[in-house]
Amino acid sequence: MSLRILVTGGAGYLGSILIPELLKAGxxxxxxDTFIFGQNSLADxxxxxxxxxxxxxxxDEVLLKxxxxxKDIVIPLxxxxxxxxxxxxxxxxVTINRDAIKTLSEVLSPSQKILMPVTNSGYGIGQDGVYCTEETPLNPISTYGKTKVEAEEIILQRENSISFRLATVFGMSPRMRLDLLVNDFTYRAVNDGFIVIFEGHFKRNYVHIRDVARAFLHGIENFDKMKGEAYNVGLSDANLSKLELCAKIKEYVPNFTIMEAQIGKDPDQRNYIVSNEKIEATGFKPIYNLDAGIKELIKGYTIIKNSKFSNV
Structure with a gap:
């Protein structure tokens, strides 16, 4: 069934992978998009x-209306x-991450559907050995985490919506981001040969960007049984600390030197492990593991040799 879909921010890191897949699905x-990064990622x-x-x-409320x-579906990226x-x-x-979502929820009719990515950084600092589920109280620490949690609240109040709480995303994209943890650490391994890690014991979950796109397609196909809910989306075998991630990268870049510093801290202080059982129970399973992503990134960084693709 062909649906009419609006994707805001569709020329970004995720949209550049998702848009071709939506089109391929008919x-x-x-x-x-504002194209603020000067990207041409959807040219093809x-x-x-x-x-x-x-x-x-x-x-822009007038434009949004x-x-x-x-449209049948809106995907606000x-x-x-x-x-x-x-x-x-x-x-x-605040105005893009939260307020624009509020405006969107107000201009849409109850029958129109929203599928939106948020972040599992909303879990903040977890407890040792305790998996964060969709029932775990949210405790975002960063402004980014707080605005995304507030946006999720807004869309879930209207029920005809699905929220995907994404793990830290990795993998190559036509609109590349080098600032994401796996992408960043692999880039440093390939191009610098060393990295200095702070708070190396901090853990988080990871997911390949193509599996995120697959999760959206899965949500579209199974909307009626998934609507009104939030779902963690990540690799269940990839709840890793920074040091464990570096060790995994070193398997593919043997000359990668890893040093741990006693000073410095994570910008958003996230430290938790995540359960993805809820979305897996709907029939969704990731197919791209961390090893495949690292090997992909190593090939990609043969092409990319500068940091102009970083968000910051």
Missing amino acids: HKVTVL VCYLENFNVVRGDTR ELTKD AALVGAPLCNRDMIGT
Whole structure:
């Protein structure tokens, strides 16, 4: 069944992978994006009749009303992502990550569907050995985490929505991000040969960007049985500390030197392990593991030799 889908921020890191998959599935896709990073990541789908693109801001209520009036589904990807970038633009963080979602929920009719990514950094600091589930109380520490938790609250109040609480995403994309942990550490291994780690025992969960795109397609196909709920999306065998992640990368880059510093701290202080059983119970299983992602990134960094793709 062909659906009419609006994706805000669709030219970003995730959208650049998701949009071609939505089109391949036969959907009609409109992307709204400001293109603030100067990316041309969707150039290869412009020839497709089912693809449309609009340069504009997701905070523009008039534009949003116009673009959503005939859509079946909206996927709001537009956001300032990550603690460092959000700390640099606090006003943009609040108005894009939270307020634009509130506006979106107000302009949509109850029958229109929302599928939105948030972050599992909303769990903040977990307890040793205790898995965070969707029932775990949220305790976001960073402004990024707080605004995404508030946005999730807004969309879940309308029920005809699904929220995906994403683990830390990794993998190559046409609109690459080097600031994400696996992407960053692998880049340092390949290009610098060493890394200095602080708070090396801090743990988090990881997921490949193509599995995130698959989770959205899964949500579209199984919307009626999944709606009104939040779902953790990650690799159940990849709840790793920073030092464990570095050791895994070293398996593929043997000359990678890892040093641990006693000073410095994580910008958003996240430290937890996550259960992904809820979404797995709906029939979704990731197919790209951490090893495959690291090998992919090593090939990608043969091409990318600078940091212009970082968000900060």
